[in-house]
Amino acid sequence: MEGLFQPMHLFFILLIVLIIFGPGKLPDLGRGLGKGIREFKDALRGGMADAQKPDVxxxxxxxxxxxxxxxxxxxxxxxxxxxxxxxxxxxxxxxxxxxxxxxxxxxxxxxxxxxxxxxxxxxxxxxxxxxxxxxxxxxxxxxxxx
Incomplete structure (x- = not known):
């Protein structure tokens, strides 16, 4: 298992989102999910940089x-x-x-x-x-x- 989600997991998540919100909301949800993932990754990178900064x-x-x-x-x-x-x-x-x-x-x-x-x-x-x-x-x- 390489990542947190396997392709099969992502397929089931997409299917559930389609059932709950309908196909019309999928582009907005995708953009929101992408933005959330980017912000999370940026926050992790910033936290790592702070952790590596020496206490001078x-x-x-x-x-x-x-x-x-x-x-x-x-x-x-x-x-x-x-x-x-x-x-x-x-x-x-x-x-x-x-x-x-x-x-x-x-x-x-x-x-x-x-x-x-x-x-x-x-x-x-x-x-x-x-x-x-x-x-x-x-x-x-x-x-x-x-």
Whole structure:
């Protein structure tokens, strides 16, 4: 027995449908049955994809820091739950940052900008490369030279 239904089973189901609903309703019932089967298969595929998705967690340290302009801070991040534990660094949503909000290297070394940005707080984020929906962030407050 290869599938759930053998051709003989399908024949009897079709015969019962014809007897109950009449031949005029058969095309509508077929379309409805086909749509239902497609939706069921799509739901199964989506469930399988979710089941195979790794449970990735990202953490960052330190969680917050205050820096003077042009100074640096080494951030650390860890991603767990997937074979690929690499993270991508960004500042205020800009991968690698820029001169206005500060830059961050691939190793997590943040360099504050040469002038205090407005607003003076920026967000450093580590995003999992295995699952880009998972990230952790730290707040950096930039102050002028002391």
């Amino acid at each position: 967690r990202v953490s960052i340290s330190p969680a917050g820091v205050t820096l003077a302009v042009n100074s640096t801070q080494q951030f650390g991040a860890s991603a767990s739950g997937a074979p690929n534990t690499a993270v991508r660094w960004s500042v205020n949503g800009i991968t690698g940052g820029d001169r206005t909000v500060g830059t961050i290297s691939e190793s997590g070394l943040y360099t504050a900008p040469g002038a205090v940005p407005s607003p003076n707080a920026v967000t450093v984020t580590a995003t999992s490369q295995a699952d880009t929906s998972e990230s952790a962030s730290a707040s950096v407050t930039i102050t002028p030279y002391a």
